[in-house]
Amino acid sequence: MAFQILLNMFLGFTWMFLTASYEPIAFLKGYFFGLLIIFAFRRFFPSRFYLLRVFAIISLILLFLKELVLSNVAVVKSVLKPKLDMKPGIFALPTVLERDWEITTLANLITLTPGTLVIDVSDDKKILYVHAMDIEDANEAIDSIKNTFEKAILEVSK
Amino acid sequence: MIEIANILIVVFLLIGAFLSLVAAFGVIRLPDVYTRNHAASKSATLGVMCILIGALLYFYFIDGYFNPRIILGIVFIFLTSPVAGHLIGRAAYNSGVKLWDQSVRDDYKEVSEKKKKLAEKGNR
Numbered sequence: 001m002a003f004q005i006l007l008n009m010f011l012g013f014t015w016m017f018l019t020a021s022y023e024p025i026a027f028l029k030g031y032f033f034g035l036l037i038i039f040a041f042r043r044f045f046p047s048r049f050y051l052l053r054v055f056a057i058i059s060l061i062l063l064f065l066k067e068l069v070l071s072n073v074a075v076v077k078s079v080l081k082p083k084l085d086m087k088p089g090i091f092a093l094p095t096v097l098e099r100d101w102e103i104t105t106l107a108n109l110i111t112l113t114p115g116t117l118v119i120d121v122s123d124d125k126k127i128l129y130v131h132a133m134d135i136e137d138a139n140e141a142i143d144s145i146k147n148t149f150e151k152a153i154l155e156v157s158k
Numbered sequence: 159m160i161e162i163a164n165i166l167i168v169v170f171l172l173i174g175a176f177l178s179l180v181a182a183f184g185v186i187r188l189p190d191v192y193t194r195n196h197a198a199s200k201s202a203t204l205g206v207m208c209i210l211i212g213a214l215l216y217f218y219f220i221d222g223y224f225n226p227r228i229i230l231g232i233v234f235i236f237l238t239s240p241v242a243g244h245l246i247g248r249a250a251y252n253s254g255v256k257l258w259d260q261s262v263r264d265d266y267k268e269v270s271e272k273k274k275k276l277a278e279k280g281n282r
Contacts, residue, residue, distance in 0.1 A: 079184040111240035
């Protein structure tokens with residue numbers, strides 16, 4: 001991905017030199033044409049077309065913000081409830097992610113999810129131990145974490 | 159335009175203050191370290207973020223002054239507070255703080271006991 005961005009910048013500068021106008025707008029024009037060129041030659045790169053990954057990162061950030069708001073609503077609800085009737089507990093969450101930054105991102109996402117907080121990551125990085133405010137729907141929570149967060153992170157690292 | 163900005167600023171500041179208040183209530187009211195950690199690490203994050211966004215909008219719309227440091231502050235809080243919550247929870251568990259007695263399930267117990275035994279062996 002970094003290589004493709006660098007190449008795109010290089011094409012932008014080449015465009016500036018070709019047209020002999022050294023303004024930001026010329027660079028942007030060149031960057032756009034470079035983008036088209038890289039898209040046309042995408043099958044020569046080992047990784048996929050980098051704009052897709054940029055979109056995946058943006059959607060991951062939006063997911064982060066959405067989860068932050070939802071988790072706050074959940075916390076407000078359970079704090080202001082007149083009776084404390086939640087059932088906290090710790091459950092194990094197996095993960096398929098392997099690289100360190102993926103696991104860190106997943107842990108941060110889980111911590112910002114409604115009612116869950118990561119306590120520890122096992123030594124072989126295969127299991128996350130998650131403290132949940134309401135354990136009753138733990139299996140459901142595992143499923144939804146797997147479906148949304150892991151997928152979004154895998155989409156970035158693919 | 160200024161009217162809309164004013165309303166937005168007020169809304170952000172009020173939501174931020176309200177969430178901080180709820181976080182404080184949660185720390186007082188919830189039963190054990192871990193559930194308190196939930197309240198502190200989530201509500202306080204969004205509360206401070208909302209207050210910072212309100213300040214950013216205020217200085218931008220009223221004074222015409224754009225302050226990028228506030229944005230950096232928002233990003234740093236967003237990135238660091240979940241990690242802080244995780245570390246506090248982990249440190250509490252590893253130093254033997256008990257879960258609330260109405261807790262239902264503890265998958266982590268065996269693993270942490272095993273770890274403790276290993277650490278004791280290492281010390282000898």
